[in-house]
Amino acid sequence: PGLGRRFAERKRCADPECSMLMCRGKAMQDFKGPDCRFVNFKKGEAVYVYYKLIGESTELWAGSVGSDFGYFPKDLLEINHNYSNEELELPTDETDFVCF
Numbered sequence: 001p002g003l004g005r006r007f008a009e010r011k012r013c014a015d016p017e018c019s020m021l022m023c024r025g026k027a028m029q030d031f032k033g034p035d036c037r038f039v040n041f042k043k044g045e046a047v048y049v050y051y052k053l054i055g056e057s058t059e060l061w062a063g064s065v066g067s068d069f070g071y072f073p074k075d076l077l078e079i080n081h082n083y084s085n086e087e088l089e090l091p092t093d094e095t096d097f098v099c100f
Contacts, residue, residue: 005097007060007071008053014084018051022084025049025077027065036099039063039070047077054089062096 014020027041041047049063052074061074 006092006094007097008055008058008092010054010089011051011062011092011096012054012087012089013051014086014088016088016090018090020050020084022049022051022082022087023079024081024083025079028076028078031072031076033070033072037070037097039065039068039072041065041072047072049077052087053092 011018012022014022025047027043027045027047029043030041031038032040039047045065047063047065049061050069051062052058053060053062053071059073059075060071061077062071063069
């Protein structure tokens with residue numbers, strides 16, 4: 001509420017640029033996002049997580065499937081590898097929520 005296009009005010013990342021992988025998982029079911037800010041995937045595909053939203057939208061994580069990047073519900077992912085145990089809490093930026 002009151003965030004406009006932002007899903008959350010804060011995020012957790014493995015590094016200050018949010019460019020390092022946090023973890024990898026396997027999609028437990030197909031997902032088709034409501035708009036271009038989301039990443040689509042099929043059951044069984046590998047999903048790489050770069051950051052996790054915290055605050056209002058704790059259910060959304062950001063990651064990639066192949067060359068596509070976007071948000072997805074964290075509950076659809078079965079984590080099978082952690083790359084980093086470090087988690088930095090950072091503010092989100094307007095550019096975190098635009099379509100490319």
